Amino acid sequence: MTAPAAAASSATGLAPDGPAGSERAYVTLVTNADYALGATALARSLQRTQTTADLVVLHTGGVGQAELAPLKELGCRLVRTDLLATSDAFNARHARGKLHADAPFTKGRKPAFHSPLDNFCKLRLWQLTDYAACVFIDADAIVLKNIDRLFDYPEFSAAPNVYESLSDFHRLNSGVFTARPDASTFAAMLERLDQPNVFWRRTDQTFLQDFFPDWHGLPVFDNMLQYVWFNLPELWDWASISILHFQYEKPWEKDHPRTAQLRPLIDLWQAFLTGEAIPDIATLPGPPARRET
Template sequence: MMMGSETVRGIRSATAARSREAYVTLVTNADYAMGATALARSIRLTGSRADIVVLHTGGVGAADLAPLEALDCRLVEVEHLPLSDAFNARHARGRLHADAPFTKGRKPSFHTPLDNFCKLRLWQLIDYRACIFIDADAIVLRNIDRLFEYPEFSAAPNVYESLADFHRLNSGVFVARPSLLTFEAMLHSLDRPDVFWRRTDQTFLEAFFPDWHGLPVFMNMLQYVWFNLPELWDWKAISVLHYQYEKPWEADHPKSAALRPLIDLWHAYHTGEGIPDLAALANPARAEVA
């Protein structure tokens, strides 16, 4: 199959797949390599026997990827999608953040919107019958292998400010079925004249899969729920904790005081030391954010 100058092929790492299912994440710089390390360790601790695949762009150094190799992840180097110059210009960081500014939180300086579209390379992982994609700024608190049996395309809602957001998906956790036919269709749909994906891959996936299957909010609990909707927070139910906007490895970010328990939890998973009994953690009380 051909798309423009690119032959649509499957992609795989130098190591053989050991499962027909895989958790997949994307690493585009050293910061997200740290995040992926915490994510991979958290998945391993749930007892899952699925593969963990790390898609990474060429700018990530071998030293940054080494902790992921030590956690027995399959590393797959990927290139950016073959998109037009006009598309790339519309979705470059400065242009995108000006045309669709983030008003609810702060994206860190290492956030590069065009990198997000590399996530679609998951559909080229044809070694696998099913994949669960999880953003590298998340950790898995309980085994979620049952999601491998969920339909494509399954994702949780983008709820972090109000219940009115239940109609929008968040692409930080989703269930997909690798397919070169699907990937080719995505490339055809993605880069059209003057198209603008306001929230990059998230907006695109919502449009490409308009009948997406909704996962419970606990499968992708966004960190701002901690102080915006504390009545939704239940440590006994949360399966995936997603650190949207500010990242837990950033020193003293604007929300660090309000999110301190969540930041401390991420560091425990990153180092593998002092991971607490989740059932013993206290749920949040209503608090003001500075």
């Protein structure tokens, strides 16, 4: 890291590897080598949409230069990101073992590399004030069509956390959201985040819904969660899906518990990772229940 970059990191918690190339940016977060692999597929999928927006990769100290190199080659703007300066008590409450014990995931399995405390680094997006508008996309997602229209959506817009039933519509999913970077918003977030005894059971997702209680709803197709494939097959429509989000088990994991159920989606993600034999999305067959109609 150069001296100016180190100084920037010390002062703001961020150290970009170069200037912004646009007023708009897609932003993702990479906290380890696994998510760097995911971000590579995401970056390649965004490139195929011919967007002119930057792709910013916030990355923590858990990622090595070798894992970041493919992202740099794809033209991503890399921004070294410090963890938030939260209290020891806050960190203990949101450590992986403690959080998963107090708020267990009962509908799916979080992989071993999941680091819930790191999720709060998403909030540093609001420090990217060289951009007028940002769209955050989790690194375990791929974009299937141009979504630049999302930059014109208001802050804060997110899709509902629908993957099991229509009752999920009351909760947002923070895997995709719109934002307007602003230093005062970031300061207000930090003040709200680390209050005595506060517990954000789904980390950034719970916090953002609390911070933006009047959040604007995006269509589920702008953050289609992979479990819809087998839980709500009647909702699946390839021609309508803009973003496919691999919540819970990840498509790069070998033989995870849902591999057989999700094989068509895993194969699609692998095609985007390599950039080879990417199919015409609109012609893909739907879930088994829909094939019978």
